[in-house]
Amino acid sequence: MLEVGAMKGTSWDNNLQSLLHDAAMLQTFGSSLAKPGVLTSASTLSSVRASAFSTVTPNGCPVQILSTVEIFASQRRHDFAFAENATNIVVLEDALQKMRSYDIMSWAVHNTTEDSKVSSEDLARLGTIWQLSADIYACRVLACLTGSTLASESLQVQGLIAAYAFIEREDDELIKCLIWPTFIAGAASTTYEARTWVLKTLDRIWNRGHCANTKNAAKVLGKLWEKYDQTNLSSSHIYNGSNATGYLSMGYSVWDWVNELSSLEGSWLFI
Template sequence: MLRPCWTCRSRTIQCDQSRSPCSKCEKAGLECHDKRPLRWVKGVAIRGKLRGHIFEQTSKASGNPRTARPGRNQVSLTSAKRLQILHTPSFAMEDPRIHNLDQLSKYYIDYYNKRICNLYILFDSDKNPFRNLLSLGMENLALQKSIVALAARHFANTGHSFDATDAVAPSRFMKANTDALVFKTQTIEALSSSLLDAGSRRLETTMATILLLIFLDLLESGIDGWNSHLQGARSLLMLNQCFVDPNPERGSNIDPGDTVRDTRQFIIEQLLLVETLGSALSYPKTVSEAFTGNDGTKHQESVVRSFLGCPGFLLRAVQFFSDQRCLIADVKEREHPPSSSILRDIMEMLELTEGFDSLEWASDFKRRAASPTTEVKSLCMLSQAYKVATLLYGRRVLSALSTQPTSNNAKLVSQLLSLIEALQNDAILFKCLLWPTFIAGLESWAKSQQAFVMESLRALWDSTSCLNVIGASKILRDHWKREDFPDALMCEISDVGGLGRGWLLI
């Protein structure tokens, strides 16, 4: 950003000019404009004595004049004013189907278009699949309401601080909180009606609605609710195998089309990512069998649609270590000693993970993304952060097979914290680091490391406004209180399943 934004100048505050949108506008929940935007007002003038005045109209039916109330009484405190709308929603101007919606829904749809779509994607573009869901939402009530609920919840969250999320927020954020609850209820009702409609074949919109409800859960807490939605999605897929089957049954001439196939694949990819990182921090077996992509493989990367920027191989490694947790838990329940093959398999995967080439991955990622704003070095550090976090996670799983205390991971922890610190200057990549930051926190026992992890989580909250970040900070604070426990007890809690709930920290 070469000059201060218009929004900050109009608020008479100093713009940080860090990026577009600037961090001050993001934190305040306002649209960041380079110059004065167009403003639509009621009445014949925007200022002066005629502000808010509407001239008399003649009714065609009766021929009698319909007079408006005096100007000052004419202008009411609308929902748009309560939310400090500074412009007409751009999406409302682009899609005529939105004109029939109420002003509040228009605002939140535009908020989703501007704020949410680039939050849940690594690199925003005109091919952003979250933005493409807007068109589907104009034709499906459940999806439309989920979009609005997601935007309202995010806006409400921006009214709180990292240290006092329970404090009373300004009235406009309290109103947004109520809006989010109302629209979420309407989403559930519309989704239930859609599921009860046996004749409905709009599986793409139903699955997209479930996906957005999962992301809504991230904004609300990231505890357990995501898994319920995930199980519902899995049940639907079992009933509609054609959703993931690239080869229709012989004799069927139904071709869903490229757009539908692309939407289906995107949804499967996101559900798989949620399942992998969600099950990694949940009790074993609380998340059942994995989703499978159209080609029968898991975690096939799509640069344009990448959510976390985590290499596919590392996601598969996390899934493998999580599966071994289930095997270990199973043999312990049967009071059998773990098989030596489990130990051997974990050691082999740790070696493969150690040998993963982050620089090669980043170079290939950069080439396919064709993004001029992100350097290979930064992408390499992002990949390396996930690599080190995966190694730490794998070692914690390995420690569950031993009666000895967790192995010394000080070098890996220091390396991971250094990577997180280096990436704090890149807002696009830093927002992806909740899971690695949390894994680093589990192994951070020095007060200086714990303080840095808390500051990193604070920065992530400022960047994302997701309440699961607050949840992560509370888990770690409780975890660090155990540092004075005897070594034997530390062995018992070294398994990541000791978190007590199903957490989705992405």
């Protein structure tokens, strides 16, 4: 569990809020990649006390970012007919813009003290990783629900990978918090280089935490990548062997990895 301090209120109140954060985190990230219609229970996020710079979840994700993921996950898993409901589209687009403008640095400062085990700078970097990965997820879900076409996600993935730079420190425990963002980076990867980075990062997470979800994430990504490569195999014929990396990016804007994930057997909890 990530410990950042700066929690206010009574000990009982703190413990209750901590339990609610745990439940909300498990429910939200657990349902974010589930098949539509499988999970229909009400969100526990409504029970979590929120503020302008709401508290941090055990994996370093701001509650506001968690809330945005829940909005998109909820709409997706209920499989609403968004093409005929402009109001829902507006709600999703507004939630995405609010998440993008969220002040991560102020949130980090608000949730750390001099005694915190994680500095405000590192907490801000963790928050940024969650913000960027949630953005990739939200954009893909929105494109799926509206039937629109995304521009290449490669730039988003590159930005997310770059945000991990601070955590290249040897034996850094913070890497254990980042299974879900790393999986999102992998699912949206368009190059062999990005895939290699994702597998290396998942291996680092495994070595620090020995969480079975890490191994499951790598296996699921392998299946997704195999499906994508098979789908785009015919396109690769216009390239020679030296440009093998290039065909991975062909047609990726119409590659719906969220729906493809739903077609795989099983369910996962990548946290």
